[in-house]
Amino acid sequence: MFETIVHQLLNGLIVGSIYALIALGYTMVYGILRLINFAHGEIFVVGAFAGLLATMIFGDSFIIAIIFASITSVLLGLFVERVAYRPLRDSKTSTIVFSAVGLFAIVFVAFLSQNTIFDLLTSILFWLGVLFLVAIILWLVRSKSYLKSRSSNSRINALISAIAMGIVISNMIALIKGPDREVYPKLIPEVMFNVFGITVSLLQLFIISFSFVLMVILYIVVNKTKVGLAMRAVSYNLVAAKLMGINPDKIISFTFAIGSLLAAIAGVLVGTYYNIVDINVGMMYGLKAFIAAVLGGIGSIPGAVIGGVILGVVEVMGVAFISPSYRDAIAFGILIFILIVKPTGLFGSNTKEKI
Amino acid sequence: MLELKNISTRYGNIYALDRVNIKIKKKEIVTIIGANGAGKSTILNTISGILKPVNGTIFFEGECISLKETDFIVSKGVVQVPEGRQIFPHLTVLENIKLGAYLRKDKTEINRDFDYVTTLFPRLKERFKQAGGTLSGGEQQMLAIARGLMSKPKLLLLDEPSLGLAPIFVRSIFDIIKEINKNGVTILLVEQNARMALSIADRGYIVETGHIKLEAKAKDLLTDDSVREAYLGI
Numbered sequence: 001m002f003e004t005i006v007h008q009l010l011n012g013l014i015v016g017s018i019y020a021l022i023a024l025g026y027t028m029v030y031g032i033l034r035l036i037n038f039a040h041g042e043i044f045v046v047g048a049f050a051g052l053l054a055t056m057i058f059g060d061s062f063i064i065a066i067i068f069a070s071i072t073s074v075l076l077g078l079f080v081e082r083v084a085y086r087p088l089r090d091s092k093t094s095t096i097v098f099s100a101v102g103l104f105a106i107v108f109v110a111f112l113s114q115n116t117i118f119d120l121l122t123s124i125l126f127w128l129g130v131l132f133l134v135a136i137i138l139w140l141v142r143s144k145s146y147l148k149s150r151s152s153n154s155r156i157n158a159l160i161s162a163i164a165m166g167i168v169i170s171n172m173i174a175l176i177k178g179p180d181r182e183v184y185p186k187l188i189p190e191v192m193f194n195v196f197g198i199t200v201s202l203l204q205l206f207i208i209s210f211s212f213v214l215m216v217i218l219y220i221v222v223n224k225t226k227v228g229l230a231m232r233a234v235s236y237n238l239v240a241a242k243l244m245g246i247n248p249d250k251i252i253s254f255t256f257a258i259g260s261l262l263a264a265i266a267g268v269l270v271g272t273y274y275n276i277v278d279i280n281v282g283m284m285y286g287l288k289a290f291i292a293a294v295l296g297g298i299g300s301i302p303g304a305v306i307g308g309v310i311l312g313v314v315e316v317m318g319v320a321f322i323s324p325s326y327r328d329a330i331a332f333g334i335l336i337f338i339l340i341v342k343p344t345g346l347f348g349s350n351t352k353e354k355i
Numbered sequence: 356m357l358e359l360k361n362i363s364t365r366y367g368n369i370y371a372l373d374r375v376n377i378k379i380k381k382k383e384i385v386t387i388i389g390a391n392g393a394g395k396s397t398i399l400n401t402i403s404g405i406l407k408p409v410n411g412t413i414f415f416e417g418e419c420i421s422l423k424e425t426d427f428i429v430s431k432g433v434v435q436v437p438e439g440r441q442i443f444p445h446l447t448v449l450e451n452i453k454l455g456a457y458l459r460k461d462k463t464e465i466n467r468d469f470d471y472v473t474t475l476f477p478r479l480k481e482r483f484k485q486a487g488g489t490l491s492g493g494e495q496q497m498l499a500i501a502r503g504l505m506s507k508p509k510l511l512l513l514d515e516p517s518l519g520l521a522p523i524f525v526r527s528i529f530d531i532i533k534e535i536n537k538n539g540v541t542i543l544l545v546e547q548n549a550r551m552a553l554s555i556a557d558r559g560y561i562v563e564t565g566h567i568k569l570e571a572k573a574k575d576l577l578t579d580d581s582v583r584e585a586y587l588g589i
Binding site (some may be wrong): 242 | 403404405424425426428429434435437440441443444445446450453454455457458500506
């Protein structure tokens with residue numbers, strides 16, 4: 001019994017480290033833009049696939065896979081920021097025109113990724129439904145816009161844009177490489193250790209320690225470097241940061257780059273840990289990491305780490321001792337619970353919205 | 356040194372500034388006084404590039420800066436100490452000061468300015484490790500000015516430095532402004548405390564609902580009857 005518990009704890013810690021790596025991307029972007037980057041889960045999947053592609057070309061090297069995945073995801077993250085979010089921050093771009101273009105892109109991509117006529121028809125119906133829904137939301141937002149400040153209005157637009165971007169990317173992956181799952185190579189040699197009667201693999205130890213090292217590096221970057229200081233300044237007060245001579249666009253791009261880098265690494269780690277990668281995991285991992293970020297207090301970096309680990313451990317324990325089918329229910333239950341009991345999360349500060 | 360020509364700025368469809376003309380010469384202290392909502396802060400934010408004018412041009416040392424981004428304008432030496440201090444409350448006092456020098460790479464000069472700032476505000480030195488938000492209002496104003504000075508300003512824009520301060524602090528802040536000016540920094544001072552502002556300024560502009568209503572030597576404004584009645588409460 002004791003052995004099982006320790007074993008599950010270790011599993012939970014691994015899943016939790018992965019969640020934490022992805023959650024950091026959510027929480028940093030939220031800290032600066034007050035935006036949930038719903039395309040982040042897809043950036044994680046793209047990282048996983050880019051790593052896989054690298055192993056197909058260059059052979060099974062962990063380092064090359066990580067580098068290739070990181071470059072791809074960082075470029076994609078920067079692209080998403082540039083295309084889907086920055087235009088919405090500039091007041092010059094009409095947000096309605098922008099949303100329409102985004103929706104058109106979704107529908108277009110969805111058309112391309114269907115195989116049969118039946119699929120095509122259902123997909124048209126589905127996207128018409130989505131279009132209708134978004135149109136209603138936009139209409140509601142617009143008609144009430146005199147009640148709301150401009151910033152909260154453009155935040156809703158950015159959120160819609162983020163969701164759209166996530167859908168576009170996931171369909172693009174399906175379009176480019178096909179919708180099948182792929183086998184992921186083992187990039188870390190299979191060595192087993194026996195620690196106090198518990199078998200641990202090198203891969204497990206590696207995932208935990210590598211994630212830990214990355215988090216420490218991130219902590220140093222954010223708290224001890226000039227660019228980290230600028231990041232914190234921008235997240236506290238954008239206008240004051242501008243008056244210091246900080247170019248917020250550069251800092252925002254930098255934040256997206258770091259978040260995407262961590263997501264790419266998480267993608268490769270997940271692939272090599274489960275030996276399989278599926279294009280649909282992006283949304284689920286994305287949502288779980290989002291829950292982790294909310295649990296820890298969105299906007300808080302230590303919160304994302306602790307939230308990720310707690311979520312991972314609780315989930316794995318639930319799978320082991322209750323039932324595997326409750327895995328997602330547990331995670332979303334935690335989300336609902338935390339939103340009711342302490343919406344600011346474990347480490348979140350209670351910042352009142354200015355009207 | 357700085358020249359605003361026919362500057363108009365608006366929030367949405369409402370004009371906040373309407374064809375404003377301001378000229379500042381090197382080494383001057385110029386003050387802009389006016390009531391709440393007259394457009395004083397809007398003038399400073401337009402100069403700093405936080406707001407973009409819809410009309411007109413701004414020249415700084417012969418270069419047009421009216422549509423440039425704030426970081427460029429700061430790098431040219433036009434530095435704003437914003438209204439309400441706007442220090443970073445979660446960052447330490449030292450980090451706040453460091454942020455002022457964000458764009459600068461000249462290490463030795465940064466250190467010299469750092470020494471200058473800490474001799475100007477010895478109180479801050481005792482509180483380097485403290486979070487900025489824990490300082491008193493007067494200390495926060497000192498921190499905001501110190502942070503501005505770390506950006507190596509040629510022209511310092513001060514927005515309501517006396518706002519919400521105890522009278523004893525008001526006096527010392529104005530003394531410090533004079534001292535900064537003596538060290539070669541040109542100053543554009545926006546104030547509601549018109550008497551204090553005019554007493555240290557060379558020239559003054561009176562703003563009313565987005566227009567420049569009057570421009571004159573500070574001495575003359577202090578004795579002008581309409582100004583005395585409207586802004587000095589005599």
